[in-house]
Amino acid sequence: MSLVLKNVSLFILLIINASYCQREKKFFRKDYHFLESVQNFYKIQTIPRSWQDAKQICEWEGSTFFYPEDEAEANAVLAYVKEAQGYNYFWIGVASLLAKGVFETIDGIPIMDVYNKWGPGEPNDTGGVEDCVVLMKEGNMNDDGCWKKQPYICKKTLASLEWNAACRMPYTDYKYNKDLGRCYNFHLSPKNWTEAFTICSSELSFLAVIESQTEADFLKQLTSLAPKDNIPGNYLRGCVHLGFHNRNGNGWRTIKGTPLENSGYSVWGGGQPDGGDLEQCGTMFYNGQLNDLACDRRCFFICEHDDVDTAGFDERFADTA
Template sequence: MARAKYLFICLLIQSVLDFIYGQPQVKFFRDDYKYLETTRSFYKVHTIHRTWENAKRKCEMEDASLFYPKDQKEADVVLTYLKETQPSYPWVFIGISSKLAKGVFKTIDGLSIRQVYNKWGPGEPNDAGGDEDCVILRRDGTLNDDKCSKIYPFICKKTLASLKWNEQCNVPYMDYKYNEALGRCYKFHLNPLNWKDAFEACDSEDAYLAIINSQNEADYLVNITAEAPKDKVKGWYLRGAVHLGFSYDPSENGWRTITGETLDDAGYSMWGNNQPDGGEDEQCGSMFYNGFLNDISCEAQRCFFICEREIELLNNLSQESRK
């Protein structure tokens, strides 16, 4: 009887874990994406308008791609979804442009527009003004060329077939690594960005710029910084520091984490020598490679950065299974 009860508990725990972490099987990508069975893909309508390049970049940050319809069926399905969720939008940017060669329209993955959905509006494309190199999809299902510099809504897409799942960190991003002692997952980003863009990049991955809560966590961040292949990254960026999740709050006259705590309350406030020293020009936070804190410009300086994600539920389930 006791053995049967034990096996039942084990199976129950495993089923819960499978439900939570087996997201590809239950067709889940992110909670802000909608799965459409007809196309076996996930979609997100972005309501903050961006230029075509910034729209493409935003989708990539979410491990998705700027949507374009592959055929009439997908165009119909996605336009229906768009009309249901954003009925006032007359059009959206899609992942087709002639940026590489004037008048030669290609998808973001290199296909000729003739190989995919190719339903232009009357008289289009017309390259009005000589600078209409990006494509919009209208509510009536027709395509039109338009200026890439304009700001429009857009749709990101992730196919079910391309979905992989990081079970330890409960995210669709395989490069997050779980630290059992800290109960969190981390990713060292090797694409230098300024602090504000780094903040957005972490948020796009359902994470946040790392916050140091203890000396042990500081030591771990120093370690992953040391192990990252930083020297292989070319180009201009500030070496010697990585962006972290804290900044100066003028209303509080002090440094606070992005969750609103003072550094002392968060658990770590070890500044480098003579830091902070940048005054009004450096009001965002970073860490020297040796673990000490440093102030940095929020926009002018590009650095590596570390994203962090808590997985509290995993810890709770693990503790229950050991009881």
């Protein structure tokens, strides 16, 4: 077996072992609550969202859009919601988006095969626009307009929990760099700057901020090695979103609030920045130099996580590129 394959195998074993230990601790994230009776984690999302946005945010956090699988789970979650927030209703991951009146869960299970206690006369598709489902505090379901902004719940099963021991987080795509003492994730799904910022935050991280030439060199190498060349779609190639901007018109700053010139790295590409008010978000060219870009332009992005376990990490698995 080659050294590379051996290290890959050892890394997988490390993830499996760390994940098992984390399941024993019954910890996913600080903002998720574990319910012993159903052996799952739940997060009540208090900022109201449309049904589609709710589904997306749960996915970004590495969880799923909650729907009750049976009466026992419905009762457990409703009791938790009553105790924690007292909402009268909230979105659940059930809708009839593919065919009118054919309700399925987010993972394609027919509503008849899961919890399906509809309220009296429901679903009734009032006005022909009610395709998404809320769960009422009494335990009844009701169809409603998907565009409406409601609270919702994200769910993570204990069985699906994986753990990245080096990065002290449940996201195994992040790789630890021992020289920088931080973890990074190169995202291959192009997003605009605001979406990228939100996704990094959802992963308990932040859009990467370059604070030294060493870090710039590493991100340049990370970008070079990313399998990005054959990713289809309409997005800007040649640069990646990073954590700096001039969105307030007060000069370029990192997302930590530090003026870019004081951040430890401010090497702009030739002629940059050149976009003025039309390009107020920060990116890095593939060559490691900085560039300004319109915030709504889509491209790859890099998230950074700095709450790492440097003492307990096996350096055989560090990314030192």
